[in-house]
Amino acid sequence: MKQSDVLIVGAGPTGLVLALWLQAQGVGVRIIDKAGGPGTTSRAMVIHARTLELYRQMGMADAVVAAGHPSRVVNMWARGKRRARIDMRDFGGDITPYPYLLIFPQDQHEAFLCDQIARRGLTIERNTELLEAEDTGDQVTATLRGPDGTTEVCTARFMVGADGAASTVRKGLGGSFDGGTYQALLYVADVEVAQDTFNGNVHLSFDETDFLLVFPYGTEGKMRLVGSVRSERVAQSGELNFEDVGHESLHAMGITVTHLNWFSTYKSHHRMTDRFRQGNIFLAGDAAHIHSPAGGQGMNTGIGDAVNLAWKLAAVVNGRGNQALLDSYHDERAAFARTLIRTTDQAFNLASRKGSLFGFMRTYVVPNVAKLAFGLASARAAMFRAISQVAISYSDGPLGTGTAGSVSGGDRLPFVHLDGGDNYGPLADITWQVHVYGQPSGALRSWCADRDIPLHVFAWGKGCEAAGLMRDAAYLLRPDTYVGCAVPKGDVEPLQAYLTHLGV
Missing domain, CATH: 3.40.30.120 (Glutaredoxin)
Known part of the structure; x- marks a missing residue:
């Protein structure tokens, strides 16, 4: 019977970062994933400054930045014209070593983390599925099904479910996952353009019925587009393609798509479990909470979960901490996830809801308010702190004093x-x-x-x-x-x- 200090179920960014941080602290890790390999497509595009600060701890930040594409300017468009511009170079350098948004598609990000796992002597057990688990008080006993279909029983001091929104670990705990699904249908597309004049800047465009996010990345005129699909187009077409979505915002910004590499549609959700910990079993990342795409917070929040939990598990495994540390994981991360869901929910509803009132707010009120606010250095810094997650504080939690x-x-x-x-x-x-x-x-x-x-x-x-x-x-x-x-x-x-x- 195989034994480990921590069994991690799920090898997405959350599980991979958790494994890296635990291994760096001398913890014996076993990581499994029921998929045959890392993700090959992705929706998460942005690595925020706080995540890069944490990556610097592991000596990974420089390599990630070199592989990605720093974007230091965000532009807001409405009704075909640029209405506001925020340049993080004006203030961000006094806040963090990484005063920008790093554009690094999740599939490339996962591949990087998998390489780091291999370099550190860890192995991801692919095509391996958790069937059931039992917390016996002093350890967790898990039944796994391997690539050849045979089952195996193993034990671990702790188990972490980082296995996504459909988490087998969470379902086994009987935890809730309350929330809902947004009505708006979204699309994501990887495209190549005739002429990239954006210099790597991020763009957010609104009109009365649509919104569009543009993430330039690479040096070959490649862009990632994330936008909403008009309800009438959904009703008219059984299977949507790129030609079915509105191109008005693209044309207004001077973007001519010459080649479509990938296109997909999806609906976003907002849900959260009622327990991040039950005994010796923990949840992290999408297994514990999922968010709207507003602000690109989801993947970064899962990585934050992993780092928060890793040092606490390591302390207890190594005999240098008690149960108060483990209890604090739920208190700290659930509070942040709850606030994040509320704020991203408000932002996403404003960006995607249909109706004349929301259309008026998007195209007239928000751009004008943003233009005024971005004129204030304090407002620009506050927005950057919030989006980059450097403003996260646990001062109201159980581990902060003085x-x-x-x-x-x-x-x-x-x-x-x-x-x-x-x-x-x-x-x-x-x-x-x-x-x-x-x-x-x-x-x-x-x-x-x-x-x-x-x-x-x-x-x-x-x-x-x-x-x-x-x-x-x-x-x-x-x-x-x-x-x-x-x-x-x-x-x-x-x-x-x-x-x-x-x-x-």
Whole structure:
């Protein structure tokens, strides 16, 4: 009987990232997938800044950026004219090392992650299906069916369902998956164009009945189109093709399609389970929550689930954490998923709902409001923070405590430029660490040394103050680079109490 620390069911981006982070922390991983290979088509196009920051921990960010296509400008069109423009180069560089949207189609992204899996000595067991699983209290016993049809019983300390919206793991837990399906029929198409004058910029176009997203990628005039299909076209055609969808927005932007590489239609859903954890079994990614395509949040959120869960599982497997860590996974990620579903639902309904009121809002109100808002640096930065997921905070969750400056426990560590680099360099170590911007106390130095916790000291400067950090404060960072505990004067007692509570 095969045994592993963690059995991962599902080898999409969520499962692959989970496997990589666990393996990097010394956890024995087994990953299975009932499909015969990685996805060959995709709808997810964007990797956001927060995901790239997490990839930097694993030394993968540079390769992903090199393989993808950074887009630093987003344009909004309505009624055939460009109404608003946001250039992330104006402000994003003070927020993150990755001040752009990275266009990297999901099929290429999955292929990259599979290559990383192989490079690290892991094997994805393809054509292998989970039939049933039982949590016996101290482990999970799972029955699998392999490529040749034979069954196998294996055990794992923990099991994670990263097996998509139709998750076998979630169904086995009996968890709900409440939500609904949007009425709008969407299409996705990979096309080649006669002349690409967009310079890699992303475009969002509205008219009274349609919306269209344009993602240029590659150097050969290739574009990914995501748009809505008019209801009358659906009624008139049994099987839609690219000629059936509205091309008015394409023509208005000066896009002439010369070749269609791929076309598909689909309906989007918004659903969420009531439990991300039950005993030793966890859910992550689309198995736990699915969203509208607004903002390109779905895949990035699943990757965020994986990283959040990985360090907590690793801590418990390695005897360096208790059940409070595992309980916090649901508290932190369910709260974010709930908020995300609500906000993307509102945005998607505004973009896709039919009717004169929604058409008027799309083509007149939203572009004019956006033009005014984008004129304010604070509004542009706030929008980028939200879409890029760098604004995600767990300050209301169970693992965040203390405040120093404007940074609280549970917040993402603010990014700061320093002479010769930045303060994110030490985050490559997936471990607890303490940051001090200024001078640490002698007691803090001794406390870190006694507990083998790395202490990183940075010279105080204007950039630190602008980022909201406090001089000489101690910031205890979790392995996923969020602040766990913030102590204004660097006192060690709150830090020790925090770690003791978590069994670290």
